[in-house]
Amino acid sequence: MRLNSTISFGYTGDYSNLAGSDHSLSPSGIADLSGSYYNPNFLSFDVQPFYGQSRLNSDFQSITSAGGVNGSAGIFTGSHFPGSISYSKIYNSSGNFAIPGLPNYTTHGDSDNIAVNWGVNLDGLPNLHFSFSDGSNSYSIYGANANGNEHQDAFSAMSSYRIAGFSLSGGYQYTGSNSSTPQFLSGEAAQQENSHDNSLSFGVGHALPLSGEFSAGVSRSALSASSEGSTYTTTIDTANSSANIAPITNLSLGTSLYYTDNLEGSLLSSLLAVGLPPQDISQKYSTNSLGLNNYASYDIPKLDLHLHAFADRQQQSFLGQSLVSDSYYGGVTYFHDLLGGQFTGTVGLTQTSINTTNQAMRGLSGSVAYTHRIQRWTFSGAFSYAQDTQTALAAYTGSNQGYSGSVGRKFGRKSYWSAFASGGKSSLNELSGSTTTNQSYSTSLSFPVFSISGSYTKSSGNALLTGAGLVATPVPLPVVNPAALVLYSGKSYSAGVASTPIRGLTISGIFSKALSDTQSNALGSRNSDENFNILMVYRLRKLDFQAGWLKLDQGFSASGTPPTMVGSYYFGIKRWFNIF
Secondary structure, eight states: OEEEEEEEEEEEEEEESSSOOEEEEEEEEEEEEEEEESOTTTEEEEEEEEEEEOTTTSSSOOSSOEEEEEEEEEESTTSSSOEEEEEEEEEEEEEEEBOTTSOOEEEEEEEEEEEEEEEEOOTTSOEEEEEEEEEEEEEEETTSSOEEEEEEEEEEEEEEEEETTEEEEEEEEEEEEEEEEOOTTTTSOOEEEEEEEEEEEEEEEEEETTTEEEEEEEEEEEEEEEETTEEEEEEEEEEEEEEEEOOSTTEEEEEEEEEESOHHHHHHHHHHHTTOOGGGTOOOSOOEEEEEEEEEEEEEGGGTEEEEEEEEEEEEEETTEEEEEEEEEEEEEEEEEETTEEEEEEEEEEEEEETTTTEEEEEEEEEEEEEEEETTEEEEEEEEEEEEEEOSSTTOEEEEEEEEEEEEEEETTTEEEEEEEEEEEEEETTOTTOOEEEEEEEEEEEOSSEEEEEEEEEEEEEEEEETTEEEEOOSOGGGSOGGGEEEEEEEEEEEEEEEOOSTTEEEEEEEEEEEEEEEOSSOEEEEEEEEEEEEEEEEETTEEEEEEEEEEEEEEGGGSSOOEEEEEEEEEEEEEEEOO
16 A cells, blocks of 8 residues: 655635625645555555645645546456456535637536446447446525535446457446536526436447448447426437448458438437436427438549549438438548648538428538647648538538638747737528627736736537536527527636746736626516636745635626635645555
């Protein structure tokens, strides 16, 4: 066994606009006990208890004073029956409430998680693998009169076997969740939601002549979800197969087939994963989808060219409408050293026809990327564009474009400046309000004893409100009831400095601010988050002298409560011990 620890002791002061201030002389620390019995492949373990760990006195980066334990063990890892167990229980730790493209808003709460894995790997018999996990999390959001909790559990039993050149696999999987999602951004009371998914699957694979491979699989999934007295249940049967060969050098050919008897359920299963209430997504139509994809690619190394082509057919029944679409794509990729740098470019043309419109749509897609270095300068840039590309629903096409670029320069031996920019936009051509955009800019300048950095981001779009915050809409909007959507837009900026004026002394500070607007079907909200953090550490042998100050201001106008301000400061000493 090996045991080491870090013990801290210092003076802490806390203050808030919602509670009185308090002051204390408090200990904190973390220990790490690891070891094995008989042999590491027989039994090994690692246990890490911690107490009073906050951003001011540890590496946990928690605004609150968190405590708990993390542990893991490996059992019989060198045998035919390998297993592992992990467990964690954490109190009063910081968490995240997300808005896409912006810094996370801050939560605090407790979590509890356990996971068990076991395998059976006997010669000449199918391999078996079992796994189980159970976790819960409860939290409150600073600046919002809202609490949330979530409980998730999962179990799987999977098997694989090789016989007569065939690879066989199959198994059973279960996932379940029970959550109370804060709905303060949608103007509703907290929703209690439950969902369960039971899945059976089987797959087979085999090598083919001409360096090829064949695979096929079938699965059945039974989904159920309930929320506030409403229930959604469905079953999803899917089948897929694929084959590919390489008849000559540099040439690849392939085909794949996919079928589901429940297209709606296949799309909605991702929404259940983020916790959308079932009454918002349940449609009453018989849906199915059959897709056939054929592709070919050919490399011409002497010309630095890669040629590729696709031919797709989709037959779908969705929302009471049956349609067939045929799509053809041809493209070329060129990569070559150009003017002392590396250039990569791709261009492709698409033609799509849908039987319900009797019209053919032509699409264009392309991308370019270039990197070049001139003496101490480094430049890179990329741009991508796609117009009239088909989505998961054959009746809809999408467009997107994006860019990125960076520049950097080295000064002397240890100084460097860099800047980076990126952005993107995507939308469904047939639907207004489906556009999402994002922009990000940052720069940094570092010297041997000093560095400074700054950033700016901006985003807008539509999302779903879940227990983890807003999640960008994961499927085409026609699947989602517009009343379930939250429109968002916002921007954020930050600045940071750090210095090591003398050996062993580090001083750092960072300021960040995020402002956003959200609009649901019934309620609008202006949201703000401001963080200020300063930390100073002086290291002398095994001792660290620490001092720091942090402040958080966070508020949501839709919550009906004033913004929350919390702050704390700390002065203390920390020592590392190698006990045995």
